[in-house]
Amino acid sequence: MNKVLTINGGRPLSGSVKVRGAKNLVPKAMVASLLGDGPSVLRNVPEIKDVEVVTGLLELHGVTVVKDPETGDLTLDPSGAKSANSKEIDAFAGDSRIPILFCGPLMHTIGEAFIPDLGGCRIGDRPIDYHLAVLRNFGAIVDKASNGITISAREGLRGAKVELPYPSVGATEQVLLTAVRAKGTTELKNAAIEPEILDLIDVLQKMGAIIHVRDQRTIVIEGVARLRGYDHVALPDRNEGASWASAALATGGDIFVEGADQRDLAAFLNTYRKLGGDFDVRIDGIRFFHPGGDLNPLVVETDVHPGFMTDWQQPLVVALTQAQGVSIVHETVYENRFGFTDALVRMGATVQLHRDCLGSLPCRFDNRDFLHSAVITGKSELHGADFVIPDLRGGFSHVIAALVAKGTSNASGIELINRGYEHFLEKLQGLGADVELREAAH
Numbered sequence: 002m003n004k005v006l007t008i009n010g011g012r013p014l015s016g017s018v019k020v021r022g023a024k025n026l027v028p029k030a031m032v033a034s035l036l037g038d039g040p041s042v043l044r045n046v047p048e049i050k051d052v053e054v055v056t057g058l059l060e061l062h063g064v065t066v067v068k069d070p071e072t073g074d075l076t077l078d079p080s081g082a083k084s085a086n087s088k089e090i091d092a093f094a095g096d097s098r099i100p101i102l103f104c105g106p107l108m109h110t111i112g113e114a115f116i117p118d119l120g121g122c123r124i125g126d127r128p129i130d131y132h133l134a135v136l137r138n139f140g141a142i143v144d145k146a147s148n149g150i151t152i153s154a155r156e157g158l159r160g161a162k163v164e165l166p167y168p169s170v171g172a173t174e175q176v177l178l179t180a181v182r183a184k185g186t187t188e189l190k191n192a193a194i195e196p197e198i199l200d201l202i203d204v205l206q207k208m209g210a211i212i213h214v215r216d217q218r219t220i221v222i223e224g225v226a227r228l229r230g231y232d233h234v235a236l237p238d239r240n241e242g243a244s245w246a247s248a249a250l251a252t253g254g255d256i257f258v259e260g261a262d263q264r265d266l267a268a269f270l271n272t273y274r275k276l277g278g279d280f281d282v283r284i285d286g287i288r289f290f291h292p293g294g295d296l297n298p299l300v301v302e303t304d305v306h307p308g309f310m311t312d313w314q315q316p317l318v319v320a321l322t323q324a325q326g327v328s329i330v331h332e333t334v335y336e337n338r339f340g341f342t343d344a345l346v347r348m349g350a351t352v353q354l355h356r357d358c359l360g361s362l363p364c365r366f367d368n369r370d371f372l373h374s375a376v377i378t379g380k381s382e383l384h385g386a387d388f389v390i391p392d393l394r395g396g397f398s399h400v401i402a403a404l405v406a407k408g409t410s411n412a413s414g415i416e417l418i419n420r421g422y423e424h425f426l427e428k429l430q431g432l433g434a435d436v437e438l439r440e441a442a443h
């Protein structure tokens with residue numbers, strides 16, 4: 002049944018929310034459990050759609066996944082791992098980006114894998130060419146199928162020297178999850194070093210893997226024949242934390258984000274302070290608040306870690322519509338991440354998109370036809386509008402803009418937000434938002 006979220010804006014968000022394990026780590030740690038020869042325990046697991054998708058895929062491959070009813074901790078036992086029927090796997094096509102990371106673990110455990118077409122946010126073309134190239138380097142045979150890919154390594158996988166054209170998070174994880182049990186040593190250059198990757202490395206090390214993180218984005222993995230299960234507490238979701246921080250600023254509110262970690266948010270916190278937001282780092286989280294007065298316009302460029310994370314960009318843009326003056330955002334990670342601004346413009350924001358690189362970072366989208374720079378002029382008085390949730394962060398941003406706006410907005414497709422924000426509506430209501438979920442009128 003289609004649902005519509007009715008949002009009555011004009012009230013600051015204030016109160017407290019708790020963030021649990023990161024969407025960009027938890028499903029990957031779940032996939033890693035396939036590599037062990039005993040059960041793994043994953044703690045701090047959020048109730049989000051990506052966890053459901055990976056649970057379903059693991060179960061199809063014979064992994065038992067048991068959730069502790071009290072804590073939500075997962076015990077994952079791969080001892081019955083087996084091939085799965087491609088028709089059943091296909092039911093998960095388009096749901097998330099995680100299935101591609103099953104390649105290495107499934108080849109190590111059962112010699113082959115069928116990977117359905119990926120989903121995830123539509124914020125660019127999101128090809129998987131780096132993934133396929135590195136898998137071939139390890140000796141895998143990859144075949145395109147009409148609805149995904151099949152991949153096999155009947156002779157086993159060998160360590161390789163790999164250099165990524167760009168520090169892709171997913172391709173780095175692909176290398177890690179494949180190299181840990183490949184024969185020999187793997188050297189990965191131009192690796193991504195996001196905190197979620199370092200946490201995945203912690204998981205793999207607990208399983209018995211030997212991984213050296215060197216300087217200059219180089220990771221060396223000495224393959225081992227066997228790995229055991231792990232017991233791990235997932236790192237908190239810094240992207241959810243940054244989203245609530247932007248929501249506090251945009252609505253003129255005050256939100257304590259329990260679980261937010263200063264170190265993983267360092268680049269965000271600098272930007273937040275320059276914009277005029279304030280924060281207070283406590284032992285158990287960070288309080289983000291609007292200290293009063295005008296917000297300052299900013300120039301922001303998204304980048305790989307340790308730069309300003311692309312997933313923080315969309316919620317921040319809503320706060321920038323409330324800053325006094327002209328801000329510029331140069332998106333250098335995805336070529337098409339500003340589609341969500343159309344709805345902001347309909348709500349009264351002034352946002353102009355440009356094909357040019359409005360920034361100083363070297364960008365892969367220079368002289369190509371992508372609207373990847375935004376000029377935002379504020380402060381805008383926003384008014385309610387009806388919109389369809391386009392993607393995870395864009396959807397969060399629309400809801401926050403609707404909460405800033407005067408009047409009523411109606412959002413459809415709100416379930417997309419559950420892919421990465423745990424208990425989203427309950428959290429909004431707990432922060433004082435006037436929102437109501439109802440059946441769509443036909």
Ligand SMILES: CC(=O)N[C@H]1[C@@H](OP(=O)(O)OP(=O)(O)OC[C@H]2O[C@@H](n3ccc(=O)[nH]c3=O)[C@H](O)[C@@H]2O)O[C@H](CO)[C@@H](O)[C@@H]1O
Pocket residue numbers: 024025026098099125126127128129130131132133167168169170171172193195311312334335336
């Ligand atoms: C589930 C998950 O962890 N998602 C995160 C992950 O996505 P994901 O792992 O998909 O993102 P990548 O870092 O791989 O993508 C970065 C860039 O590399 C390009 N690319 C990537 C792979 C490839 O084979 N070919 C290629 O061209 C992409 O199109 C994109 O332009 O990292 C992104 C960048 O921090 C985050 O925004 C996502 O939230």
Ligand SMILES: C=C(OP(=O)(O)O)C(=O)O
Pocket residue numbers: 097098120121122124240312393394421
């Ligand atoms: C782009 C994102 O996620 P995914 O890679 O899962 O689509 C995101 O979390 O903002």
